[in-house]
Amino acid sequence: MSSWAGGVRAELDTCGVARKLFSDHKTIYLVFTGHFSIDDAGYFENFDGVETVLNTLKAKGVKGSFFPTAITLAMPRYESSIKRIIAEGHYISGHSYGHLLLCDTQGKTLVTRDSVNVDLKLMEYQLERFGLKKEDYRKMIPPYETANKETAQWYMDKGYSLLSPTLGILTDQDWTQPGKPNYLSAQDILNLVWKYEREKGLDGVILLIHAMNYPWRTPDDRPYNHLGLIIDRLREMGYQFGCIKDVDL
Numbered sequence: 001m002s003s004w005a006g007g008v009r010a011e012l013d014t015c016g017v018a019r020k021l022f023s024d025h026k027t028i029y030l031v032f033t034g035h036f037s038i039d040d041a042g043y044f045e046n047f048d049g050v051e052t053v054l055n056t057l058k059a060k061g062v063k064g065s066f067f068p069t070a071i072t073l074a075m076p077r078y079e080s081s082i083k084r085i086i087a088e089g090h091y092i093s094g095h096s097y098g099h100l101l102l103c104d105t106q107g108k109t110l111v112t113r114d115s116v117n118v119d120l121k122l123m124e125y126q127l128e129r130f131g132l133k134k135e136d137y138r139k140m141i142p143p144y145e146t147a148n149k150e151t152a153q154w155y156m157d158k159g160y161s162l163l164s165p166t167l168g169i170l171t172d173q174d175w176t177q178p179g180k181p182n183y184l185s186a187q188d189i190l191n192l193v194w195k196y197e198r199e200k201g202l203d204g205v206i207l208l209i210h211a212m213n214y215p216w217r218t219p220d221d222r223p224y225n226h227l228g229l230i231i232d233r234l235r236e237m238g239y240q241f242g243c244i245k246d247v248d249l
């Protein structure tokens with residue numbers, strides 16, 4: 001399934017969520033998410049990588065797209081970073097307010113429509129506190145990057161377009177813990193990106209990187225600390241970087 005808009009062809013999944021964005025040039029979309037866990041004051045989930053990410057994007061002249069949960073937007077400690085995202089011309093939207101898990105792995109809906117609508121209201125309130133209007137942020141990533149057909153439609157009924165990271169790229173696995181069977185180091189994660197590039201190419205890919213510090217990882221083991229290298233290497237391969245702001249989804 002696909003649709004054309006504004007010179008970009010969006011490849012949609014079966015729920016109508018954009019998973020790749022093709023144009024007339026090899027383009028990659030860097031998207032950054034952040035969550036904040038209120039029950040442990042952000043020990044586990046936080047947005048603490050955001051300043052490093054912004055510094056790297058500035059140094060490389062790249063516009064990124066940011067999707068923190070709106071709980072993150074509500075935290076005074078990120079106020080200046082959010083303003084910086086906006087001032088430096090990046091795209092910003094939400095990733096829900098409270099990071100609801102919309103459906104299970106079998107696709108069974110786990111939330112009510114009402115709870116999604118309330119969550120959206122809370123998200124909109126936080127985004128608009130920063131002077132943004134619906135038209136500025138109506139392209140969003142669903143919480144957990146996961147929706148089923150039913151819940152995706154609820155967002156669309158409220159005027160949202162959904163996008164999510166391209167499947168099969170494991171850059172979101174930096175929450176895994178050293179010593180556990182599913183652990184992937186930052187180096188493993190980067191190697192898997194290069195492998196994907198060799199096998200399928202990264203044209204149109206929506207590449208998620210957490211701007212987050214998971215507590216059991218050293219700085220070198222956090223993918224966002226390798227963002228400069230990722231950008232340089234992809235540019236050498238002929239890719240350019242697109243911003244969701246410029247995509248008419």
Ligand SMILES: [Zn+2]
Binds near residue numbers: 035095143
């Ligand atoms: Zn998430």
